């Protein structure tokens with residue numbers, strides 16, 4: 001009898017362990033550091049005294065970044081791979097290589113009644129956010145990309161790019177159209193942070209957001225505000241956040257600016273991880289679309305920004321980028337993976353129906 005009870009207990013506990021190991025996320029926060037390779041992360045970590053919030057992640061891997069037509073991707077094809085699960089040609093957003101629109105993970109989440117959001121440190125029409133919401137053959141079609149926001153039911157989007165909504169070649173005023181669709185439109189961070197529920201379009205700058213330190217705490221604060229609004233949906237949410245200007249510092253070969261942008265992004269990562277830890281049902285993914293600048297860190301001093309760095313390029317490079325994950329489902333993102341694999345993994349984890 002004792003043995004029977006013991007066996008039952010063993011079976012119960014092994015089932016329990018299997019169930020907890022397979023726990024699915026309800027919410028996903030997908031953070032993209034544009035142009036962020038492992039050297040960019042470590043440069044930020046060294047300058048920050050040998051610590052970053054990214055280290056709180058429990059799993060890590062590598063994402064292969066090549067596009068459909070180039071070994072070295074741009075942010076359009078890179079973002080489209082992450083968002084839509086297809087390799088496309090450089091310059092395209094939300095389109096397959098044969099110029100057909102492809103549904104993004106954000107749009108699919110929305111279709112499944114999850115709340116959705118985008119928070120970026122650049123214009124909301126820029127290549128990475130555009131890959132999640134728009135379908136255009138050229139990433140520079142900013143007016144068309146802005147108009148694509150109106151075709152969706154995205155709940156929250158915050159960044160720059162006001163002029164593409166209000167000062168357009170076709171004369172449309174998309175802000176008025178957003179208001180007619182029940183969006184609250186905010187032009188500054190204080191107004192964004194005062195909104196706790198409903199739909200929100202935060203158009204904080206006329207064109208691109210300024211860099212750090214001029215941007216202040218826009219990215220982490222707007223991310224916290226977006227999480228607050230999106231988490232009111234009991235069905236869950238999908239939020240994409242981009243540290244957009246790590247890439248720009250790489251193009252400029254500016255290591256000091258890179259550290260500032262890297263630490264701003266990591267602070268934002270910390271906000272996402274704090275929410276995920278408290279919530280228990282949120283998967284946090286941190287990755288990049290490509291590396292920028294071919295950064296090499298030759299020497300450094302912990303806690304100091306006196307770094308010996310070399311940028312081998314002014315452009316993007318073709319090396320894989322790191323992936324870090326935390327929360328339920330995090331174990332699905334370890335080892336080497338294609339940048340096109342995120343969408344299908346998230347579809348399964350969130351049980352999204354087409």
Ligand SMILES: [Zn+2]
Nearest residue numbers: 035247292316
């Ligand atoms: Zn770039």
